[in-house]
Amino acid sequence: SDALKQGAMQIVRRLCEAGFEAYLVGGCVRDEQLGRPVKDYDIATSAHPEQVQRLFERTVPTGLQHGTVTVVVGKKPYEVTTFRREGGYEAFRRPTEVEYIDSLTEDLQRRDFTMNAMAIDQNGRLIDPFDGMSDLERGVLRCVGRAEERFGEDALRMMRCLRFASEYGLIVEQATWDALNSGISLLRHIAMERIRAELERMLGGSDPNRALDLLTGSKALRHVKQELLLSGLDKETAWPPLSRLTEMEHRLAFIYIRLGAVPAEVEEDMIKLTFSRHQMETVKRIVAAHTALLSGLDRATGWAEEAYLRRIWISAALTYGVPALRALREIYLLENRPIRTEDIKVGEAADVWKRLGSVWLEQMPVSALAELAVGGKDLMGHLGVKGGPWTGRLLHRLLESAALAELRNDKETLLAAAREHYENMQEND
Ligand code: ATP
Numbered sequence: 001s002d003a004l005k006q007g008a009m010q011i012v013r014r015l016c017e018a019g020f021e022a023y024l025v026g027g028c029v030r031d032e033q034l035g036r037p038v039k040d041y042d043i044a045t046s047a048h049p050e051q052v053q054r055l056f057e058r059t060v061p062t063g064l065q066h067g068t069v070t071v072v073v074g075k076k077p078y079e080v081t082t083f084r085r086e087g088g089y090e091a092f093r094r095p096t097e098v099e100y101i102d103s104l105t106e107d108l109q110r111r112d113f114t115m116n117a118m119a120i121d122q123n124g125r126l127i128d129p130f131d132g133m134s135d136l137e138r139g140v141l142r143c144v145g146r147a148e149e150r151f152g153e154d155a156l157r158m159m160r161c162l163r164f165a166s167e168y169g170l171i172v173e174q175a176t177w178d179a180l181n182s183g184i185s186l187l188r189h190i191a192m193e194r195i196r197a198e199l200e201r202m203l204g205g206s207d208p209n210r211a212l213d214l215l216t217g218s219k220a221l222r223h224v225k226q227e228l229l230l231s232g233l234d235k236e237t238a239w240p241p242l243s244r245l246t247e248m249e250h251r252l253a254f255i256y257i258r259l260g261a262v263p264a265e266v267e268e269d270m271i272k273l274t275f276s277r278h279q280m281e282t283v284k285r286i287v288a289a290h291t292a293l294l295s296g297l298d299r300a301t302g303w304a305e306e307a308y309l310r311r312i313w314i315s316a317a318l319t320y321g322v323p324a325l326r327a328l329r330e331i332y333l334l335e336n337r338p339i340r341t342e343d344i345k346v347g348e349a350a351d352v353w354k355r356l357g358s359v360w361l362e363q364m365p366v367s368a369l370a371e372l373a374v375g376g377k378d379l380m381g382h383l384g385v386k387g388g389p390w391t392g393r394l395l396h397r398l399l400e401s402a403a404l405a406e407l408r409n410d411k412e413t414l415l416a417a418a419r420e421h422y423e424n425m426q427e428n429d
């Protein structure tokens with residue numbers, strides 16, 4: 001990060017030597033003041049894009065229409081943006097036109113929050129016309145200027161507000177909070193992708209519970225473009241500490257389980273939110289494993305014995321994957337009776353899974369068909385019959401028995417068991 005900053009300061013000084021003004025601005029100034037790691041340094045300058053391009057050897061015209069040129073120094077890219085004022089705003093998101101200006105202060109004025117509207121000059125001096133530093137010291141998040149106007153110009157700022165408040169542990173200043181609550185319905189103008197990006201950072205961040213409180217308090221998810229199952233999270237109270245789950249996907253799975261979602265609903269919701277296929281599958285598998293365990297419990301007559309709990313646990317691991325079951329155990333560990341709190345049977349079963357679930361997973365001799373000592377061809381050869389629907393079913397039964405360590409995972413044992421199963425299957429047909 002030291003080299004990163006040096007590169008940024010090099011650019012700032014070079015611009016100043018050429019007679020322009022130039023500063024570090026935005027998130028990097030904020031994070032540096034807080035002693036947080038800085039991901040990227042952004043530079044604002046009075047130089048116009050062509051002038052920036054002429055001044056540096058390696059540049060990329062990444063966003064010329066809003067005055068941004070990427071300058072590459074020491075293999076690191078830096079965004080250099082000309083001071084600008086934003087013209088009218090269209091559809092409650094992004095300005096329709098930008099106008100270059102000479103004044104840093106005016107450039108800072110178009111920024112969303114006071115803590116994001118600070119700059120550092122070539123000598124390392126802080127420039128802070130909107131008292132961002134004193135807000136930060138007081139732990140307050142405040143809009144630059146009139147909050148209603150700022151949220152009206154660009155509704156995404158409301159999601160950013162919730163995200164910054166939760167990630168930085170800030171209290172939203174009263175006027176900003178009031179404006180957010182009265183403007184929240186403007187979120188319907190924001191693309192789901194942008195909503196998801198902020199939501200993902202909130203739930204994946206350092207204080208997901210604070211994020212949930214802010215989402216609940218503002219009812220933000222009730223006002224996005226598409227109706228979501230997640231919108232209902234504001235009806236839930238007293239969330240356990242979600243930060244104990246390290247993955248954003250696991251936190252999300254917990255939330256969906258709490259909301260009583262079934263796998264198909266999770267899929268629909270996460271697709272609406274433009275989560276990646278992979279993220280969606282991860283969450284869905286966990287919820288599906290949970291759903292399968294619950295219906296396994298329903299099928300149990302009377303009290304579920306430990307052996308039965310192990311059987312349905314292992315069977316779920318074979319269907320949804322060992323990682324999903326590990327995640328589910330972590331989810332159950334979050335609270336005593338995670339699901340259907342009135343159901344004692346579920347609570348007791350979850351207690352057993354919390355205690356033994358990961359041991360059982362570790363002890364599984366096989367966890368996928370690929371690890372089984374026999375395949376479809378072996379079965380057909382041994383039994384002397386053509387393949388058919390029976391092959392898959394039989395393989396799965398063998399896998400389950402091997403995973404439960406009822407059968408040794410060797411060819412001879414499995415083929416003998418296969419013959420017996422096959423004959424039973426024939427009799428039952
Ligand atoms: P992070 O990178 O951690 O999300 P950041 O503050 O750097 O935080 P960016 O989206 O990288 O956020 O934006 C850089 C700067 O641009 C911000 O600090 C802020 O000054 C300004 N900015 C970004 N988005 C907006 C917006 N929607 N409205 C007004 N200003 C904005």
Ligand code: MG
Pocket residue numbers: 027028040
């Ligand atoms: Mg940034």
